[in-house]
Amino acid sequence: MSTMQSDIGLVGLAVMGQNLALNIADHGFRISVYNRTRETTEKFVAENPSTPGGIQGCASLEELVGSLKRPRKIILLVKAGAPTDSVINSLVPLLEPGDILIDGGNAHWMDTIRRERDLRAKGLRFIGSGVSGGEEGARWGPSLMPGGEYAAWKEIEPIWTAIAAKVDPATGKPLTGASPGKPIQGGVPCTTYIGPDGAGHYVKMVHNGIEYADMQMICEAYALMSGVLGMTPEECSEIFAEWNRGLLDSFLIEITADILRQKDPVTGKPFVEVVLDTAGQKGTGKWTSVNALDLGTPAPTIAEAVFARYLSAVKEERVEASKVLTGPSSSFAGDRKAFIQAIHDALYCSKICAYAQGFQLLQAAEKEYNWKLPLGEIAKIFRGGCIIRARFLQKITEAYERNPQLKNLLLDPYFKNALDSAQANWRMVVASAAQHGVPAPSFYSALAYYDGYRSERLPANLLQAQRDYFGAHTYERVDAPRGKFFHLDWPEPGRPQLEV
Numbered sequence: 170m171s172t173m174q175s176d177i178g179l180v181g182l183a184v185m186g187q188n189l190a191l192n193i194a195d196h197g198f199r200i201s202v203y204n205r206t207r208e209t210t211e212k213f214v215a216e217n218p219s220t221p222g223g224i225q226g227c228a229s230l231e232e233l234v235g236s237l238k239r240p241r242k243i244i245l246l247v248k249a250g251a252p253t254d255s256v257i258n259s260l261v262p263l264l265e266p267g268d269i270l271i272d273g274g275n276a277h278w279m280d281t282i283r284r285e286r287d288l289r290a291k292g293l294r295f296i297g298s299g300v301s302g303g304e305e306g307a308r309w310g311p312s313l314m315p316g317g318e319y320a321a322w323k324e325i326e327p328i329w330t331a332i333a334a335k336v337d338p339a340t341g342k343p344l345t346g347a348s349p350g351k352p353i354q355g356g357v358p359c360t361t362y363i364g365p366d367g368a369g370h371y372v373k374m375v376h377n378g379i380e381y382a383d384m385q386m387i388c389e390a391y392a393l394m395s396g397v398l399g400m401t402p403e404e405c406s407e408i409f410a411e412w413n414r415g416l417l418d419s420f421l422i423e424i425t426a427d428i429l430r431q432k433d434p435v436t437g438k439p440f441v442e443v444v445l446d447t448a449g450q451k452g453t454g455k456w457t458s459v460n461a462l463d464l465g466t467p468a469p470t471i472a473e474a475v476f477a478r479y480l481s482a483v484k485e486e487r488v489e490a491s492k493v494l495t496g497p498s499s500s501f502a503g504d505r506k507a508f509i510q511a512i513h514d515a516l517y518c519s520k521i522c523a524y525a526q527g528f529q530l531l532q533a534a535e536k537e538y539n540w541k542l543p544l545g546e547i548a549k550i551f552r553g554g555c556i557i558r559a560r561f562l563q564k565i566t567e568a569y570e571r572n573p574q575l576k577n578l579l580l581d582p583y584f585k586n587a588l589d590s591a592q593a594n595w596r597m598v599v600a601s602a603a604q605h606g607v608p609a610p611s612f613y614s615a616l617a618y619y620d621g622y623r624s625e626r627l628p629a630n631l632l633q634a635q636r637d638y639f640g641a642h643t644y645e646r647v648d649a650p651r652g653k654f655f656h657l658d659w660p661e662p663g664r665p666q667l668e669v
């Protein structure tokens with residue numbers, strides 16, 4: 170056993186843990202690793218004998234803790250939920266005041282708030298860090314969203330900034346080309362201090378909620394190309410590849426172009442056509458939507474994306490329904506090229522709305538949980554490493570730089586202009602989707618959100634009158650100050666109106 174002390178420790182050597190450990194060791198930090206199943210640790214250490222920093226395998230948590238420089242820093246990458254609590258409980262008696270535990274899993278932010286508080290009472294520090302970018306991100310540079318005590322963040326900052334994805338400062342585009350032992354040099358790291366306790370995990374969750382919407386919107390664009398225009402996957406692929414060179418340039422558009430031209434190795438058919446149309450999920454989109462409901466903040470496009478997955482999951486029921494229920498039978502007679510451009514514009518406008526909703530939710534969470542979230546910085550760290558990385562995020566950063574008090578992204582001049590010039594096409598696509606019977610829930614809901622948000626007057630006047638009628642819930646008047654409530658003594662149903 171080496172007597173050299175490690176800079177950091179890591180518990181949980183599933184793929185994410187292994188890749189993050191390799192990323193850390195590649196940057197010259199010595200790391201001690203431990204996994205419940207010992208063979209995994211031994212195999213991992215044996216397979217990676219020479220990294221710039223060095224990896225030390227540990228057979229027990231005691232050995233892991235004993236191998237670390239003080240204050241000890243230990244990353245947990247075990248299953249979210251009870252396993253995380255169990256590992257924390259095993260570690261606590263081995264630690265000293267000031268030591269830092271870092272949960273890099275997909276924890277629910279309320280769990281992170283609870284763990285941070287409990288550990289703080291014991292003199293320990295806890296950081297909940299969102300890690301985005303999947304296995305590839307963990308290995309070559311993820312987007313990292315740490316939340317917890319600021320001083321604890323400063324302790325891990327050198328490691329976090331080293332291992333995070335990097336973007337080109339001039340273009341905002343991710344830097345690529347890392348290889349084992351040769352990480353990317355320079356660039357702007359995709360990590361920043363997010364805020365206290367659960368703020369990092371919360372932002373990671375909202376990132377995932379936005380990701381759900383982003384993916385669903387791309388699927389709707391594909392559904393319109395194939396359902397309305399009858400385009401083949403390969404033809405769709407070419408369009409997405411072209412879009413990836415413009416405003417929509419992003420990781421998800423890029424992989425969509427790749428997927429749509431992939432052939433199935435078994436049948437030779439387009440790969441997407443042999444994939445069953447039922448989508449799974451791990452729950453972060455649902456958490457985002459539930460929290461939007463709890464905080465009373467509209468995030469309909471994110472929720473629609475979750476519901477669209479649920480609807481996809483009842484495949485057998487849909488097959489039955491498809492034999493019973495009817496839709497329109499209209500064929501497309503317009504200009505195909507113009508329609509493809511219109512789908513592009515619908516996707517772009519809907520995307521702006523989904524991000525506006527996600528960032529509005531972050532603002533609501535600031536109030537609810539007493540955080541001050543660096544919104545512009547958050548958009549910045551989404552530019553590289555994570556699944557929603559996109560050229561577009563640069564524009565969100567600029568919007569918050571122009572106006573740190575910005576209430577809604579839709580009100581930023583750049584996005585306002587984008588919506589002004591693209592919305593005629595957006596409306597046309599939504600109308601066409603309805604006309605052709607192609608479900609495009611995220612496009613519809615984004616448009617309804619836009620039209621609702623820009624409405625000086627909504628039909629909620631009638632709604633509130635209904636509430637006052639049947640439940641005496643009172644109403645405010647257009648000719649009285651806000652916060653002053655009235656009630657009308659309604660007549661019996663069906664009776665003549667009250668005399669004025």
Ligand code: 2AM
Nearest residue numbers: 181182183205206209246247248252255
């Ligand atoms: P394992 O290899 O021993 O199963 C993802 O499941 C990671 O979390 C794996 O490294 C797994 O270890 C670890 N893990 C899951 N539950 C755990 C628990 N209760 N205690 C410790 N590690 C756990």
